[in-house]
Amino acid sequence: MKEQKKELSKGLMDGISFFKHTLRLATHTWNPVWLYAYKKSFLHTHKLRFHEGILHEDVLFTPQALSYADVITVVPDVLYFYRKRAGSITTDPIKAEQSLKDYFFIAEELYQFANKIKYQ
Secondary structure, three states, X not given: OOOOEOXXXXXXXXXXXXXXXXXXXXXXXXXXXXXXXXXXXXXXXXXXXXXXXXXXHHHHHHHHHHHHOOOEXXXXXXXXXXXXXXXXXXXXXXXXXXXXXHHHHHHHHHHHHHHHHHOO
């Protein structure tokens, strides 16, 4: 059985190691974009932008950004408070069909991205 950790250890690691490490977290909260701060030059160098018109755009954006990251610093401090609101993606069942369609789109995009970077 896979070990379930509750939090990340502070320190430095590369993006791929960070991604693998976060998959072992009990919360599985590696993908929200608000967990990260990026240098503008990093985003420009790797042509990283949100894909417009889809739900869960951070599920597509974050793995791509982590794949390019040479160094990630984990800061143990709480710097963000998450607020749920009525009508958001996570609370509106009407958006369920669009959400599912977008997850299939994201899965295909990440598959293509993984194959692209594999051969670089």
